[in-house]
Amino acid sequence: MSLEFSAEVPTPEGLSNLSPSDRAARLSDIARAVRRSVVRMIDSARAGHIGGDLSVTDILTTLYFGVLKLDPAEPLAPGRDRFILSKGHCAAALYSALALRGFIDPALLPTFMKPLSVLNGHPNRRKVAGVEANTGPLGHGLPIAVGSAIASCLSGRNWQTFVVTGDGELQEGSNWEAAMSAGHRGLDNLCVIVDRNRLQQGARTEDTNRLDPLTDKWAAFGWEAVEVDGHDHAALYELFTRPRSGKPLAIVANTLKGKGVSFIEDRVEWHHKVPSAEQVALALEELR
Amino acid sequence: MNAPVAAPPATFDCRQAFAETLIELARADERIVAVCNDSVGSSNLGGFQKAFPDRLVNVGIAEQNMVGVAAGLSNGGFVPFVCCASPFLTGRALEQVKADIAYNGYHVVLCGMSPGMAYGELGPTHHSIEDLSWLRAITDLSIVVPADPAQTSAAVRWSVEYGKPSFLRVGRTKVPSVSEGQAEPFVFGKANRLREGRDLTIVVTGILVSRALEAAEALAAQGISARVVNIATIAPLDEAEIIAAARETGAIVTVEEAVVSGGLGAAVAEVVVRHHPVAMRLLGVPGFAPTGDTAFLLDHFGLNRDGIVRAALELRG
Numbered sequence: 333m334s335l336e337f338s339a340e341v342p343t344p345e346g347l348s349n350l351s352p353s354d355r356a357a358r359l360s361d362i363a364r365a366v367r368r369s370v371v372r373m374i375d376s377a378r379a380g381h382i383g384g385d386l387s388v389t390d391i392l393t394t395l396y397f398g399v400l401k402l403d404p405a406e407p408l409a410p411g412r413d414r415f416i417l418s419k420g421h422c423a424a425a426l427y428s429a430l431a432l433r434g435f436i437d438p439a440l441l442p443t444f445m446k447p448l449s450v451l452n453g454h455p456n457r458r459k460v461a462g463v464e465a466n467t468g469p470l471g472h473g474l475p476i477a478v479g480s481a482i483a484s485c486l487s488g489r490n491w492q493t494f495v496v497t498g499d500g501e502l503q504e505g506s507n508w509e510a511a512m513s514a515g516h517r518g519l520d521n522l523c524v525i526v527d528r529n530r531l532q533q534g535a536r537t538e539d540t541n542r543l544d545p546l547t548d549k550w551a552a553f554g555w556e557a558v559e560v561d562g563h564d565h566a567a568l569y570e571l572f573t574r575p576r577s578g579k580p581l582a583i584v585a586n587t588l589k590g591k592g593v594s595f596i597e598d599r600v601e602w603h604h605k606v607p608s609a610e611q612v613a614l615a616l617e618e619l620r
Numbered sequence: 621m622n623a624p625v626a627a628p629p630a631t632f633d634c635r636q637a638f639a640e641t642l643i644e645l646a647r648a649d650e651r652i653v654a655v656c657n658d659s660v661g662s663s664n665l666g667g668f669q670k671a672f673p674d675r676l677v678n679v680g681i682a683e684q685n686m687v688g689v690a691a692g693l694s695n696g697g698f699v700p701f702v703c704c705a706s707p708f709l710t711g712r713a714l715e716q717v718k719a720d721i722a723y724n725g726y727h728v729v730l731c732g733m734s735p736g737m738a739y740g741e742l743g744p745t746h747h748s749i750e751d752l753s754w755l756r757a758i759t760d761l762s763i764v765v766p767a768d769p770a771q772t773s774a775a776v777r778w779s780v781e782y783g784k785p786s787f788l789r790v791g792r793t794k795v796p797s798v799s800e801g802q803a804e805p806f807v808f809g810k811a812n813r814l815r816e817g818r819d820l821t822i823v824v825t826g827i828l829v830s831r832a833l834e835a836a837e838a839l840a841a842q843g844i845s846a847r848v849v850n851i852a853t854i855a856p857l858d859e860a861e862i863i864a865a866a867r868e869t870g871a872i873v874t875v876e877e878a879v880v881s882g883g884l885g886a887a888v889a890e891v892v893v894r895h896h897p898v899a900m901r902l903l904g905v906p907g908f909a910p911t912g913d914t915a916f917l918l919d920h921f922g923l924n925r926d927g928i929v930r931a932a933l934e935l936r937g
Contacts, residue, residue, distance in 0.1 A: 410697055458725050464695060466724045469715055475685040476720060479692020479700075482677060486653070487697060506716075509685035516680075 341432050347398050352566050355398065359565035362432060363393040367592050367619045369428035369441060375612045377424075377445035379453065383589040383602040385425040387529040387562070388496060391585055392417075394568040395494055396429045404434035407461040411489040414480045416465045418473020419498035419527065420454040421604075427451055427460070435462030471504025473497060474524060478510045481522035481580070494572070496525045500532030503541045508553070514580045515554020522580040523572065524555075527562065529589035533603045550582035562587035593618055629830075631794035635664040635733065637769035638790050641776040642701060643668050646675065649780065651699045655690045657683050663703035663733045683708050687716035687730075694726035699780055705739070706732030706748035706789065714754055721785045722761040729779040730761075730787045736827065736877035737909060737917045738792040744908040753882030755787050756855055763854040765789040766806065767829040770799035771852050774806035782808070791827045793914050798829045798850065809853050811861035817847030820932055821865035824875040825851045825884050828923055832875055835928035846932060854884055859891050866896040871935045873901045875928055877918070880904035901931040 341362065347355050366389050374380035396402075400413045417426050424444060431438045436451075443449035450459040454468035465476045477495035484491045497507065514522055528546065530537050537543050550557035556576070560567050562585025571583055589603075590596030593615040596607075607615060646652040646668065653675040654668050660678060669676045677693070679686045683704060690700040702709065709732050710717065721728045732751055739746035755763050764779070764786060766772040772790060779786050799805035802812055814829070815836050824832035829850045836846040847869050849861055865872055872892065874885035885902030892898060909917050918924055922931075 414695065456723075465691065466719060469719050471684070472688060472716065472720055475688020475716070476692040476695065478685065479689035479694075480696050481692070482689065483693045483696020483698055486674065486693075493692075506684035506688065509679070509682035510688065513679050513682065513685055513689070 341434070342397055344398050344400060352569070355569065356566040359393050359398060359569070362397050363390050363565070364592070364619055365432060366393055366425060366428045368616055369431070370424045371593070371607070371612060371615045371619065373424045373428065373441055373444040374606060376442045378606050379445050379604070380424050380606070381421040381604045382607065383531065383596060383604075384419060384422040384498065384527065384529070386591045386593060386596065387587040387589045388419065388422050388527045389425050389591070390563045390565060391496055391525050391527060391568060392425055392429045394565050394572065396433050398565070398569050399572045400494070401491070402433070402462070404462070407435060410487075411491050413491050414464050414477070414493040416467065416473045416477050416480070416493070416495040417455065418467050418495055419470070419501055420467030423451070423453060423455045426455055426463070430460070430462040433462070436460060470498065470501040471506035474507050474510040477522060477524070478514050478519065481514065481519040482517070484521050490521065492521055492523070494523045494525065496527055498532070499526055499528045499530065499543055499546070500537050500540070502526065502543055502546070511550065511553040511555065518554070518578050519580045520576040520578055523583065524580070525583045525585050527587055528584050529587045531589045531598070531600050531603065535600060547582070547584050550584070555580050555582040557582040557584065559584045559586060561585075563591055629796040631796050632769045633794050634766060634769055634772040634791040637772040638731070638776055639664040639667055641773040643671055645777065645780055646672055649699070651697065652780065653677060653693055653698045653700050654703055655679065655686055655693065655700045656703045657681055657686045657708065659704055659733065662705060663731070665703055683712040684716050687713040688720050690728045691720035691724055691726045694728050699727055699729070701729045701731055703731045703733055705746070706735035706751050707746055710748060710751040710754055717755070717761070718758050722758045725760060726785060727783050728785055730785070732787060732789045734792040735789045736791070736793070737905065737914050740912055740914040740917055743911065747909060749878045749905045751789065752854060752876065752878045752884060753886070756882055756887060760785060762786040762808070762856065763789070764808070764852055765826045765854055766791070766852055767826055767850055768795050768797045768799055770797060770805035774804070775852065778806065778808050789826060793827045795827045796830045798833065806852055809856055809858060811858040812850040812852065813847065813861065814850050815846070815848040817845040818869060819845045820871035820873065820935055821847040821849055821869045822873045822875060822928060822932070823849045823851055823862070823865065823884065823888050825854065826877055828875050828877055831924050832928055834925040835932065838925055838929050839932055844932065844936060851884060854887060857887050857891065862888050862891045863895045866892050866898045871899050873903060873928060873931045873935060875903045875923060877923060878904055899935055901935055903927060903931055
């Protein structure tokens with residue numbers, strides 16, 4: 333589709349030998365490629381969730397290219413790490429990362445949301461290699477991740493499970509059922525990352541149904557809870573790879589919805605607005 | 621001199637056969653785990669817990685999480701049996717059943733325990749008369765309703781081999797065996813023709829099968845030959861058996877411990893109307909039940925021998 337998909341893309345194994353600053357620089361390059369891909373896919377589909385795609389990109393990039401033990405040649409390897417995108421409406425960012433990581437043929441990306449494309453508006457594991465769970469309705473990813481983390485212990489294979497939720501999504505009660513059980517079980521092989529962009533579809537989260545104090549909530553449910561700049565690859569990498577013991581890890585990643593495109597950043601109307609041709613050109617220019 | 625009174629047939633709680641079979645299979649298959657919602661006792665999982673304490677995942681009173689956790693366990697290579705009172709499994713967690721299990725295609729066995737009006741006096745909040753209708757609307761989910769312990773046991777064995785999402789409705793109401801004389805008590809997707817007949821067919825499922833057989837006996841005494849077909853697989857339905865019933869007997873009464881909008885009766889009617897329209901009567905639960913135990917409620921709604929006979933006679937008019 334574009335040059336960046338034919339360039340050599342690093343793997344977590346490759347990146348682990350780099351210095352923290354070199355690693356962050358490489359992740360930053362990849363994140364820009366993911367963002368460009370997101371803009372092109374949404375332009376092509378004339379639909380999508382551009383604000384959330386751009387806010388979650390650095391989290392996805394750090395996981396897929398710095399952390400997750402995965403093999404595109406064996407996407408269902410029993411001991412693989414599991415990643416679940418609970419905010420499934422940000423599928424364009426996920427597909428872009430999966431394409432760069434070698435799970436999806438980049439030539440498929442322009443078919444995003446087109447009739448009969450495997451790249452549905454929300455991910456489908458039965459059609460797309462690398463997708464672990466069909467998400468879309470909010471509040472479903474974390475319970476599935478808890479089950480995966482329990483399976484990791486029971487099987488003795490000891491994989492890590494990561495799940496990204498939106499912040500508005502945490503208004504769904506099912507998340508707190510799952511949070512309670514993960515805390516109760518001390519699932520320290522489980523990490524939730526909250527894409528805390530403070531905007532939901534219709535308004536600011538705090539004006540709709542208040543989430544703060546959010547880290548305190550996770551801590552109260554028995555999690556180790558930390559806040560981080562959700563666009564800081566080095567800080568995200570450090571948290572994702574930090575040894576854990578006894579508690580699941582909740583990372584409240586403070587992000588900007590629409591990050592990287594000035595006229596989209598932190599504006600509620602860009603939840604699923606589609607940029608005009610002129611705006612696409614401007615966005616791609618900013619993401620060069 | 622009084623005539624000798626025949627002893628009533630022995631009756632069984634299908635949960636017992638369910639639990640025994642599950643434990644037996646779990647001894648040989650480490651993939652099998654049980655997931656429940658503080659329902660170890662009501663789901664009869666005490667023996668499983670004792671035998672495999674690590675393989676019983678009790679998430680507490682949290683049905684949405686329970687079903688999601690089962691999906692995650694399946695993703696991790698396990699075969700979860702989700703054991704939960706049917707109203708809460710199919711009602712509270714319906715979206716999880718649809719999205720996490722059916723749409724994902726995860727091999728999870730959803731076990732609706734104590735379905736229908738098994739929790740009689742506890743009332744409509746605890747009755748599961750909507751489950752068949754709700755679940756029939758979900759594609760990629762097979763629905764199995766065993767009628768007795770032999771069918772229950774065979775269905776549990778089948779569900780482990782199946783490899784796809786399924787729902788088992790596991791009865792709590794004690795029932796007599798209806799599988800005697802059957803070469804195989806349960807074959808997935810196949811109806812069991814329990815009694816031949818020419819004048820009409822009673823299509824029935826679950827705990828009401830024995831009552832349908834009683835009705836056929838009573839009809840025979842009135843010179844009416846009623847076929848009895850036990851449908852243990854509601855989805856996918858054995859359409860050939862339904863079409864044969866319509867063609868060969870010309871009238872059908874359906875009987876289920878569920879609302880008739882969308883359940884077994886509706887499933888049968890959908891086939892009949894497409895292939896060979898005949899007159900039908902759909903017996904089921906007409907609405908929220910009044911207070912009463914299970915036996916009272918089944919009789920109250922005419923889900924018994926006399927009610928089935930009445931419907932059959934109306935049909936034969």
